[in-house]
Amino acid sequence: MRKDEDMTRLGSVEELNIYRESILAETDPNKICVRICMSGCRAYGAEEIRVAFNEEIKEKGLEDRIEIRKTGCHGFCSRAPVIIVDPKGIFYQQLTVDDVEEVVLETLVKGNIIDRLVYVDLKTGKRFPFTRDIPFYKEQTRNVLRNCGKIDPTNISHYIAQDGYSALTKILSTMSPRQAIEIIEKSGLRGRGGAGFPTGKKWHFAQIADNDTKYLICNASEGDPGSFKDRALLEGDPHLILEGMLVAGYAIGAKAGYIYIKAEYSLAVERLKTAILQAEESGLLGENILGSEFSFEIKVKEGAGTYVCGEETAILEAIEGRRGVPRPRPPFPAQSGLWNKPTNINNVETYANIPSIILNGVDWYSNIGSERSKGTKVLSLTGKINNAGLVEVPIGIPLRKVIFDIGGGIPEGKRFKAIQVGGPPGECIPESLLDSLLDFGSLETSGSTMGSGVIIVMDEDTCMVDIARFFLMLAEDESCGFCSPCRLGTRQMKDILDRIVAGKGEDKDIELLTILERVLKDASLCGYGQTCAIPVLTTIRYFQDEYKAHIHQKMCPVGRCKINYNL
Amino acid sequence: MTSSLEIATAGQKIDLNRLESILSKYYKRGRDALISVLQEVQVEYGRIPQESIEPIADTLNLFPSEVYGVVTFYPQFSLTPQGKCTIQACRGTTCHVKGADKIISTIENTTKLKEGETSSDLKFTFKTVTCVGTCALAPVMVINNKFLGKLYPKKVADILSQYEKG
The missing domain is CATH 3.40.30.10 (Glutaredoxin)
Structure with missing residues (x-):
């Protein structure tokens, strides 16, 4: 594989194609390669393992034969740290530094599989030495995550070798902006940040807005607690996001784009900046991209740590250097956004969907997914579940399949109680509704609030009143304070829930909570205020017994809330 | 604890040269540079020193109250010193x-x-x-x-x- 230094500025579509062929010709598909996740696995010692591998390989003089590759997330995070050994695709999990020498000698040199490090399915006790057979991976459809965990995200030639920037060359050489938008409209792609607005329509509004200056924004302010899919994408395949933005910029007629990224994602910021620099040096970003008329630049804007700055109009305020307070709509950003210019804002995952749609076409894309929503969705699957991690499935899959087939069910033989889907604005769904399908919308419309794709699993030890209180605590903390229904309402609701979990609840409290939820929904300025109390509403709807136990019997059915009995 | 720190650092003079070298890059850049400036100041001093607010406002053509409003809105910024x-x-x-x-x-x-x-x-x-x-x-x-x-x-x-x- 070529080194970064070899990269020269590509002056045309043809030059990019020649460059790709030369990379592919130099790549040996049978070379032994250890792919180590340098994303989430870092929280469990992956960096130390990578260093140990490098030292071991150097010491044994194997540097020419074996590649140690830093990659993005493999997805199977609960088994961290995880490595995959190519070309066979051997999957080793829960590695420690002490295992490294044995892996080098036995697996990399001799080709033997080390039984102790192989994944064992908890349900069946079956061993799965190869990634492709593991049930967690088998049930997934990995489109957006196709390069995640495979390529080195700091090396542009890895991305180019995987057909990277081919969607860009396709639109530059064969499509008008209008045609590009038509493809996205027909594909049925809906925004992946949570609201599910049709992406093609959004682009269309920005395109027809009459102004010479237009902006593009990538919302990487992944705020929903429990969500890490955008971080994984940015850390594992940053060029995919850049390419998606380039297509969008070309389609709507923007010359500049911003990636607004949350402050805590320092590694993602670093990866993005590296990717942008490489793309600029290669002539894939900047003036006259690949020798065409199209010019586009991308800047990274680091957020300063608030949840509400994931709201699209709050992002505009933050980029302009103000307090991140949402704007009233209309006007919509497509008419008047950043510095009052027409602006298109999409989520990271939405942009990540674009290149494959352009390359493979509308028919291919609309074959995946449900009647109402096309394509796949990346889910952050966590909580009390055996196989926590990053999962990509076709939209419309039954929730039960996600939890029990991919997720492998609940640990320690505990009973399933609920899942919270879609982040703070999402619903708490009980077992009886697990056969609902994953989709945009709500349970009433026979789908779940998939939202941003957060699924948090709760077992029998979880108190649902405590969960409702937790969400309100969060809501009160993160409310920007601009409009009173949200600022005061979340506080009032939290106080009521504090009372209930302390055993001081009253009969009227449940009704009061329901009324306040409606006030928030009707009177708040932005989507955050309108939806932040939904977990309260759905826990009341599906777990009212638990509320009643706290209020009437002054007891917490699972014994989590510390109720003072000397009242 | 925080409050005693506030008192302890209130009388201390900060080294304004370090602030100047940050601000020189942003001279008359306007409001959109504010958060980037504050991020640099926060890293440099481990906090946003009170004395820095007026120079920042001057550099970017803003009112000190606007700078203060942004500092207190975002959790990344703090007016008091942070631990190592x-x-x-x-x-x-x-x-x-x-x-x-x-x-x-x-x-x-x-x-x-x-x-x-x-x-x-x-x-x-x-x-x-x-x-x-x-x-x-x-x-x-x-x-x-x-x-x-x-x-x-x-x-x-x-x-x-x-x-x-x-």
Whole structure:
């Protein structure tokens, strides 16, 4: 594989194609390669393992034969740290530094599989030495995550070798902006940040807005607690996001784009900046991209740590250097956004969907997914579940399949109680509704609030009143304070829930909570205020017994809330 | 604790040359540079010194109240000094379900700090954050950008004692 230094500025579509062929010709598909996740696995010692591998390989003089590759997330995070050994695709999990020498000698040199490090399915006790057979991976459809965990995200030639920037060359050489938008409209792609607005329509509004200056924004302010899919994408395949933005910029007629990224994602910021620099040096970003008329630049804007700055109009305020307070709509950003210019804002995952749609076409894309929503969705699957991690499935899959087939069910033989889907604005769904399908919308419309794709699993030890209180605590903390229904309402609701979990609840409290939820929904300025109390509403709807136990019997059915009995 | 620090640092003069070298890059750049300027100042001084607010406002053609408004809006900025070690305990949903409260109380008991406080020897600052996006390894904390996952109280205490020594 070529080194970064070899990269020269590509002056045309043809030059990019020649460059790709030369990379592919130099790549040996049978070379032994250890792919180590340098994303989430870092929280469990992956960096130390990578260093140990490098030292071991150097010491044994194997540097020419074996590649140690830093990659993005493999997805199977609960088994961290995880490595995959190519070309066979051997999957080793829960590695420690002490295992490294044995892996080098036995697996990399001799080709033997080390039984102790192989994944064992908890349900069946079956061993799965190869990634492709593991049930967690088998049930997934990995489109957006196709390069995640495979390529080195700091090396542009890895991305180019995987057909990277081919969607860009396709639109530059064969499509008008209008045609590009038509493809996205027909594909049925809906925004992946949570609201599910049709992406093609959004682009269309920005395109027809009459102004010479237009902006593009990538919302990487992944705020929903429990969500890490955008971080994984940015850390594992940053060029995919850049390419998606380039297509969008070309389609709507923007010359500049911003990636607004949350402050805590320092590694993602670093990866993005590296990717942008490489793309600029290669002539894939900047003036006259690949020798065409199209010019586009991308800047990274680091957020300063608030949840509400994931709201699209709050992002505009933050980029302009103000307090991140949402704007009233209309006007919509497509008419008047950043510095009052027409602006298109999409989520990271939405942009990540674009290149494959352009390359493979509308028919291919609309074959995946449900009647109402096309394509796949990346889910952050966590909580009390055996196989926590990053999962990509076709939209419309039954929730039960996600939890029990991919997720492998609940640990320690505990009973399933609920899942919270879609982040703070999402619903708490009980077992009886697990056969609902994953989709945009709500349970009433026979789908779940998939939202941003957060699924948090709760077992029998979880108190649902405590969960409702937790969400309100969060809501009160993160409310920007601009409009009173949200600022005061979340506080009032939290106080009521504090009372209930302390055993001081009253009969009227449940009704009061329901009324306040409606006030928030009707009177708040932005989507955050309108939806932040939904977990309260759905826990009341599906777990009212638990509320009643706290209020009437002054007891917490699972014994989590510390109720003072000397009242 | 924070309040005593506020008093302790109120009389101290800051080295304005360091501020000047940051501001020179942003001269008359306008409002959109404000958050970037504040981020640099925060890194340089470990806080946003009160004395820096007027020069920043002047450089960017803003009112000091506008600068102050932005400083107090975003949790990344603080007007008081921060410890050498910043402990960020995650209290996101997954961490909550997986017992973040026990992690937080262990940190509180070990460091004798409450959320948002800095120790008087400026060794530790303890904060909680909404989510750091490492939920599959919950509960999680971050110490000076190092992510530490699958925590339980004893592991937290052990980690903190290492930082206490070093």
